Amino acid sequence: MENNTIVKEVCPTSTQELIIRGYMLLDIREPKEVEKLTFNVPKIIHIPLSELEERYMEVPKNEKIIVVCQTGERSLRAVDFLQKLGYTNLLNMKKGLDKWVQKGFPTIGDTSGIQEHVCCRGSHSHC
Numbered sequence: 001m002e003n004n005t006i007v008k009e010v011c012p013t014s015t016q017e018l019i020i021r022g023y024m025l026l027d028i029r030e031p032k033e034v035e036k037l038t039f040n041v042p043k044i045i046h047i048p049l050s051e052l053e054e055r056y057m058e059v060p061k062n063e064k065i066i067v068v069c070q071t072g073e074r075s076l077r078a079v080d081f082l083q084k085l086g087y088t089n090l091l092n093m094k095k096g097l098d099k100w101v102q103k104g105f106p107t108i109g110d111t112s113g114i115q116e117h118v119c120c121r122g123s124h125s126h127c
Helices: 012-020 031-036 049-058 073-084 096-102
Strands: 024-027 037-039 044-046 065-068 090-093 107-109
Touching (some): 012 065, 024 037, 049 073, 065 073
Parallel strands (some): 024 044
């Protein structure tokens, strides 16, 4: 039987609030993605998912961390990987940088490649 860990997720709006409360972002996108567009937040580290297996020790275990990527899919895998290594203070940001940009949250770089938010499909959520 597989040991599936539960990954806690937050939306970009909640992420923004948690950053104010001292959370750090772990951006696992590849260097070319980060060079083009990145989050403009006070505490962020970049470790590409392709290097995480070798560099996971750079992720501080004593910090509260939100793992982010472009769409929230790769970061989900990264959280699962880190949890299996004993990390406990991790959250995954749903919908990633794409949704972050659509919400108008601070970035550095070119946002022209991000599609505009079309519809919430009836959701009244603040996310």
